[in-house]
Amino acid sequence: MSAYAAQSADPVRARVTALLSAWDRDVFHRVAARHWPGGDRVLPRLSHGANHGLLWFGTAAGIAVLGRGARSRRAAVRGVASLALASAAINTVGKRSVRRARPVLDAVPAVRRLKRQPFTTSFPSGHSASAAAFATGVALESKGWGAAVAPVAAAVALSRVYTGAHYPSDVLVGAALGVGAAFAVRGLVPTRSQLPAPGRPHATAPALPGGADLVVVANRGSGSGGGAALVRDALPLAEVVECEPDEVADALEKAASQGRCRALGVLGGDGTVNSAAAVAARHELPLAVFPGGTLNHFAYDLGIESVHDTCRALAAGDAVRVDLGRFTPGPDGTPCGYFLNTFSLGVYPELVRLRERWSPRIGGWPAGVLAALKVLRGEHPLEAEVRGRRRALWLLFAGNCVYRRMGPTPGRRYDLADGLLDVRVVHAGRLPGLRLLAAALAGPLSRSPVHAAEQLRRLRIEGLAPGTPLAYDGEVTEAPPELTVDKDDEALTVYRPQALQ
Known part of the structure; x- marks a missing residue:
């Protein structure tokens, strides 16, 4: 800018400033x-x-x-x-x-x-x-x-x-x-x-307006109460069966095997949904998921956050196919469990066990924090042979499909039918809490001194000690000495609204 132009601009700027100030x-x-x-x-x-x-x-x-x-x-x-x-x-x-x-x-x-x-x-x-x-x-x-x-x-x-x-x-x-x-x-x-909802591949499912020909099994022990009443109000034609946690599996099997429904519904947390998924896949029934637990990871990754979302999908017959993770004792045989979200060995199963023991007395979130503090003070990592090599590990995690970042933290799956296991390992060493935190911040890195991550279709684990705890979708059981973790691709049809609101 020339000197003349600068001098000309100064009075204009001063006048604008004076007007704004006035x-x-x-x-x-x-x-x-x-x-x-x-x-x-x-x-x-x-x-x-x-x-x-x-x-x-x-x-x-x-x-x-x-x-x-x-x-x-x-x-x-x-x-x-x-x-x-x-x-x-x-x-x-x-x-x-x-x-x-x-x-x-x-x-x-x-x-x-x-x-x-x-x-x-x-x-x-x-x-x-x-x-x-x-x-x-x-x-x-x-x-x-x-x-x-x-x-x-x-x-x-x-x-x-x-x-x-x-x-x-x-x-x-x-x-x-x-x-x-x-x-x-x-x-x-x-x-x-802003994020794409898992909508691939689309599946054919019967439209059930009002919940006609739908049986919904509701877990009374799930994290959020009042869900069964909401389902009854929204789906007056559906049969809603409320039961205690130890009765859920029998109620699901009975509803699916007696020909009472064209689709199976479930109201509860991730563990309850896990039970329903196994039954629905075995009987080739579409599954309607109503989020009713504390975390509801699978429902939220599917794009369902309320009873209303599922009702819209049922009315329109909108559904997708999703993968089922599974773990089998030995190299072959019948799967002993399925998972929709995660499978893990190491510190996390122990954390879940302590949280479930303490939560009735002090609540879920405080119990989770105290359990994490206790577990991370431990000095005895997991010993296992993974892919032919003996390892000392703090955590072995396998996700059903690949988890993607939401900003600085990994937290969501964009595709629930990608045929992959998201496998992450935290190596044993000193300061397990810092190692786990470093692994969480690292995200899906291929290699690091603390953390290793790969996307696999099949994982072989051997040499587990008797009594080793195993967690899947928030449930804890005892692991067999050797395991094969893999996928049953597109094994389950689940209702999901195509136009999320």
């Missing part, structure tokens, strides 16, 4: 002069409650506790992650870049002013950035919760001008940065709606 002050004084019914009581308290993100952390906890299903929990986590990114960006870069003084409070009634005035610079508004980031992050995962949170976020942003803490432009720019932070988090960790 607009800022004019709107600020209009807000200060206007009486808002109830505002003097509510908005200062709301502004104070949002200090250090406390309002939003409390809201996230409420969403996670009161919301039904994994979508609410994901919405809470995404909201907090978006808030954290926005807050870090504002406090490390934003406020240091533009050192704008806070507004003069002469025009603001004393009853509205904050008891403790902020001492940081005015531009941009950190409260507005946090509010917008949290609300946007929640909305990107759950439109319902987003609609509930948005008015509160807007009120917090307004309160910053109303109490005299910020100029309007501080609030607008802060809110825009907050929205940008939420979308940045989505770029790192996609929402479920």
Whole structure:
């Protein structure tokens, strides 16, 4: 740019800055002069409650506790992650870049002013950035919760001008940065709606509107209660059989073998769904999965998060074929178990066993944390011969199909019929907890000093000591001395809605 052009641009820039500054002050004084019914009581308290993100952390906890299903929990986590990114960006870069003084409070009634005035610079508004980031992050995962949170976020942003803490432009720019932070988090960790649902290969299954010719076996002992009533309300023509955990297998076999249904349904967690999958595959019946457990890994990977999702698939007859993992004693013979999600040896089966022992007394999540702490203090790794070589291992994991990353962590399968086992091994050594953490962060690396991962169709394991625990889909049993782990390709037909909502 020439010197003349630079001189010409300076007056234009100065005039634009003067106009924006005049607009800022004019709107600020209009807000200060206007009486808002109830505002003097509510908005200062709301502004104070949002200090250090406390309002939003409390809201996230409420969403996670009161919301039904994994979508609410994901919405809470995404909201907090978006808030954290926005807050870090504002406090490390934003406020240091533009050192704008806070507004003069002469025009603001004393009853509205904050008891403790902020001492940081005015531009941009950190409260507005946090509010917008949290609300946007929640909305990107759950439109319902987003609609509930948005008015509160807007009120917090307004309160910053109303109490005299910020100029309007501080609030607008802060809110825009907050929205940008939420979308940045989505770029790192996609929402479920962005990811392709496992829809290959499509299978033919009978359309059963209203649940006609469907028997649903519901496990009373599963993690989330009230599911059987939801299924009855949504599918009035279905036969719903509620039973205790030790009665599930018999109820499933009876429903499938007596010709009472054209499709088999199951309501429960991953262990219950595992039992139903084996029965459905053996009797060549399509399976309708209703998520009713604590984690519901298979249902969520399938793209089913609610009873409504399964009902839509049943009404339309939409289904896909999926693989079944299996493990067989010896090199050949009859499979002694199937798995839809994971098979593992080493520390994880022991963790599951302790968690199940303690959870009735202290709850599932605390029991899982305490079990992990106890297991990771152990000093006796698993000894096994894997692919002809004797190894000391902390963990051997085989996933039914390949697990892909969701952002920085591996967490979802995009294809449930790829014919592969996702095999991962954590080698024994000192500090097992750090080794397991390093393996989790490494993801599907082919080789590392701590972790090895390969995608196989068949895995041979020998030399297991008597009493070695084996976990599959959250269930624990005793492993035989030698095992073959492989796949039964496209063995199961499962209902899944084609157009996920």
